[in-house]
Amino acid sequence: MTPLAEDEALQRIRSVLGSRIGVSGLEDDAAVVSLPVSGSVVASIDSLVEGVHVDLSLSSPGDAGWKALMGALSDLAAMGAEPVGALVALCVPEVEGDGSLALAAMAGMAEAAGESGCAVLGGDVSASSELVITVTVLGVVPTGEPPPVSRGGARPGDVLLVTGPCGASAAGLRMLRSMAPTGGGAGAADQVAANVGAHRRPVARLAEGTLARRHGATAMIDVSDGLALDLHRLADASGVGFVLDAVPVAAGATIDEALGGGEDYELVVAVGDSAAERLCDGFAAAGLRAPLRLGRVVDDPARRVLDGEPLPRTGWQHVVG
Amino acid sequence: MTPLAEDEALQRIRSVLGSRIGVSGLEDDAAVVSLPVSGSVVASIDSLVEGVHVDLSLSSPGDAGWKALMGALSDLAAMGAEPVGALVALCVPEVEGDGSLALAAMAGMAEAAGESGCAVLGGDVSASSELVITVTVLGVVPTGEPPPVSRGGARPGDVLLVTGPCGASAAGLRMLRSMAPTGGGAGAADQVAANVGAHRRPVARLAEGTLARRHGATAMIDVSDGLALDLHRLADASGVGFVLDAVPVAAGATIDEALGGGEDYELVVAVGDSAAERLCDGFAAAGLRAPLRLGRVVDDPARRVLDGEPLPRTGWQHVVG
Numbered sequence: 001m002t003p004l005a006e007d008e009a010l011q012r013i014r015s016v017l018g019s020r021i022g023v024s025g026l027e028d029d030a031a032v033v034s035l036p037v038s039g040s041v042v043a044s045i046d047s048l049v050e051g052v053h054v055d056l057s058l059s060s061p062g063d064a065g066w067k068a069l070m071g072a073l074s075d076l077a078a079m080g081a082e083p084v085g086a087l088v089a090l091c092v093p094e095v096e097g098d099g100s101l102a103l104a105a106m107a108g109m110a111e112a113a114g115e116s117g118c119a120v121l122g123g124d125v126s127a128s129s130e131l132v133i134t135v136t137v138l139g140v141v142p143t144g145e146p147p148p149v150s151r152g153g154a155r156p157g158d159v160l161l162v163t164g165p166c167g168a169s170a171a172g173l174r175m176l177r178s179m180a181p182t183g184g185g186a187g188a189a190d191q192v193a194a195n196v197g198a199h200r201r202p203v204a205r206l207a208e209g210t211l212a213r214r215h216g217a218t219a220m221i222d223v224s225d226g227l228a229l230d231l232h233r234l235a236d237a238s239g240v241g242f243v244l245d246a247v248p249v250a251a252g253a254t255i256d257e258a259l260g261g262g263e264d265y266e267l268v269v270a271v272g273d274s275a276a277e278r279l280c281d282g283f284a285a286a287g288l289r290a291p292l293r294l295g296r297v298v299d300d301p302a303r304r305v306l307d308g309e310p311l312p313r314t315g316w317q318h319v320v321g
Numbered sequence: 322m323t324p325l326a327e328d329e330a331l332q333r334i335r336s337v338l339g340s341r342i343g344v345s346g347l348e349d350d351a352a353v354v355s356l357p358v359s360g361s362v363v364a365s366i367d368s369l370v371e372g373v374h375v376d377l378s379l380s381s382p383g384d385a386g387w388k389a390l391m392g393a394l395s396d397l398a399a400m401g402a403e404p405v406g407a408l409v410a411l412c413v414p415e416v417e418g419d420g421s422l423a424l425a426a427m428a429g430m431a432e433a434a435g436e437s438g439c440a441v442l443g444g445d446v447s448a449s450s451e452l453v454i455t456v457t458v459l460g461v462v463p464t465g466e467p468p469p470v471s472r473g474g475a476r477p478g479d480v481l482l483v484t485g486p487c488g489a490s491a492a493g494l495r496m497l498r499s500m501a502p503t504g505g506g507a508g509a510a511d512q513v514a515a516n517v518g519a520h521r522r523p524v525a526r527l528a529e530g531t532l533a534r535r536h537g538a539t540a541m542i543d544v545s546d547g548l549a550l551d552l553h554r555l556a557d558a559s560g561v562g563f564v565l566d567a568v569p570v571a572a573g574a575t576i577d578e579a580l581g582g583g584e585d586y587e588l589v590v591a592v593g594d595s596a597a598e599r600l601c602d603g604f605a606a607a608g609l610r611a612p613l614r615l616g617r618v619v620d621d622p623a624r625r626v627l628d629g630e631p632l633p634r635t636g637w638q639h640v641v642g
Contacts, residue, residue, distance in 0.1 A: 013387075020619070028399075028471045028472050028473075028558075029365060029396035029397075029399040029472070029541075029542065029543060030361065030363045030364060030365035030396045030397055030399070030400045030402065030458075030460070030469070031364050031365065032361050032362070032363055032400075032468075032469050033361075033362040033364050035362065039356070040353050041353070041356065041362065041407055041459075042351045042352065042353055042354065043352050043354050043406075043442065043443065043457070043459065044350060044351035044352065044408070044443060044445075045408035045409065045410045045443060045444065045445050045455070045457055046410065046445050047410040047412055047445055047447045047453075047455065049412055049447050049448065049449045050450065051450070052447060052448050053447070058390055074349055074350075074411065075350035075351045076350075078348075078349075078350040078351070079349065079350055079351045079353075081351065085364075086360055087364055087366035087457055089366045089367065089368040089410075089455045090460060091368055091370055091453055113597040121364065122364065122365060122366060123366060124365075124366050124368055124455075125365050126368045126370050126373060126374070127370065127373050128368075128370045128373065128451065128453060129372070129450060129451055130449065130450055132368075132449060132453050132455075134366070134368065134410045134445075134453075136364070136366055136408055136457035137364075137365075138364065138459075139351070147353075148351070148353050150349050151349050151350070152349075185579040201529065221350065222350060237349075237588065239470075
């Protein structure tokens with residue numbers, strides 16, 4: 001096995017991605033992006049770092065590639081944008097090998113691209129001491145529709161909804177860590193499989209985000225770092241507080257995992273009282289899971305409570321030096 | 322000094338970038354990108370990895386930030402696109418500290434953003450074991466103008482030009498490596514400073530790329546990995562060969578550094594015989610340095626020669642495993 005030079009690595013990655021390549025086919029210095037409709041372009045960048053966002057003893061390189069794309073797409077979902085394409089920068093350890101780590105990661109990403117309908121338009125490959133996958137996603141909000149939804153538009157009186165229960169990913173990670181290397185363990189195998197799947201192969205709520213935007217969402221954020229922390233961020237940006245009366249906990253998860261686990265990629269949606277019912281009807285008509293009620297937005301930014309108690313800013317933040 | 326949490330790091334980065342922030346101000350999950358004119362969107366992604374693309378004992382973190390943006394912008398230049406904005410994913414070592422590495426890198430990037438007129442629209446900060454700066458740049462080619470220029474359009478008979486002499490960056494790196502830690506050394510101090518500057522603070526040829534596109538360039542590539550390798554890549558994509566009659570070597574550099582050094586970010590331009598003169602007149606009218614003649618494109622893809630000898634595929638490729 002000989003090390004794989006950059007040009008050859010790119011050639012093999014092209015074949016892994018196959019028909020999911022866009023116009024310029026990773027051949028040129030830059031990709032020419034075709035917007036399917038005219039509108040506002042929305043863009044986001046996100047890195048997945050080995051040992052920080054993914055443990056390669058518990059998830060496969062393909063899972064890492066899947067998660068890198070879905071995590072970036074979740075940011076588009078939180079704006080209510082429809083995905084147009086992705087650019088991928090892959091940094092892989094410079095070791096003797098046949099490039100299998102890079103190719104396995106890209107194969108997982110290709111699956112996520114198929115699942116989400118988001119083409120991979122271009123990329124870059126570098127050597128590094130650990131796996132780092134950085135994905136930029138481009139999306140569009142069509143002209144004539146309600147604009148992209150920020151974190152900062154929630155108004156006192158708005159209802160707070162979430163597109164699904166939280167904590168499944170954190171529960172899956174806990175189960176993976178407690179399992180013997182041979183896997184298994186007694187009990188509710190289906191539940192374990194569901195939680196592990198939620199951790200390894202999360203799904204961005206793209207249809208939900210677009211529909212919420214069309215139905216009058218005033219603010220949105222995706223639950224990437226923990227429901228509690230992300231609620232605080234939405235409230236910070238909007239200059240409001242909140243009173244929560246429920247926390248939807250995923251099957252198999254604890255309430256701490258629901259509040260602080262992160263990587264659920266459910267969307268928190270603020271929406272006016274009168275629009276909330278129409279939004280829920282819209283979800284039902286589209287065959288999407290009914291949004292769950294979290295509570296209500298209040299005027300006082302200092303008031304952020306669950307069951308009458310202040311909600312701690314729990315969640316997962318990188319410490320950078 | 323306490324470690325800096327992600328939200329606080331982003332807050333400080335916002336203040337470093339100051340007025341160079343776009344519409345969404347790094348506040349939201351994704352940036353809303355305003356195109357200054359309607360046209361084709363062009364996008365590219367590029368990573369700069371500590372120890373691979375930059376040696377932090379020879380360049381500052383600010384140099385790394387500058388180079389990360391300019392390297393990505395060079396890919397837009399090679400398509401003839403005008404920059405619209407950049408997204409930055411910063412991965413920085415998780416050590417005790419006040420975030421100074423991250424902030425210094427972003428300060429250098431802010432200088433490059435000012436120099437190139439490219440706003441930073443959004444970003445992401447992660448922990449990692451080494452500095453990795455990944456930049457996505459978005460550009461536009463206005464409707465009604467000649468389209469983006471690929472690598473693959475060179476035709477037999479085209480003239481091959483380059484926007485400047487090559488090897489200055491590699492020469493600067495050689496000089497940095499041979500200097501005592503206190504710096505200095507006898508002799509041509511101005512030359513050393515120029516070469517070191519070319520290595521630490523390269524400049525993307527954005528005006529040159531746009532002008533070459535408007536004046537009929539059939540193919541372009543930027544010299545990122547070495548003039549010889551990048552010429553071969555252009556010829557591969559175009560299915561042609563080339564006969565070179567000159568290699569413009571930068572002052573202070575060797576011909577090996579010009580052919581194989583890389584990071585010059587000059588543009589190689591293929592253009593039809595009749596258009597070449599108008600292109601050079603256009604550069605002169607715009608006050609840009611006159612393009613230098615490399616040679617000519619030929620029909621036979623197997624014929625790629627300099628002074629009658631086959632041109633080796635020298636240059637710099639990452640080896641990935």
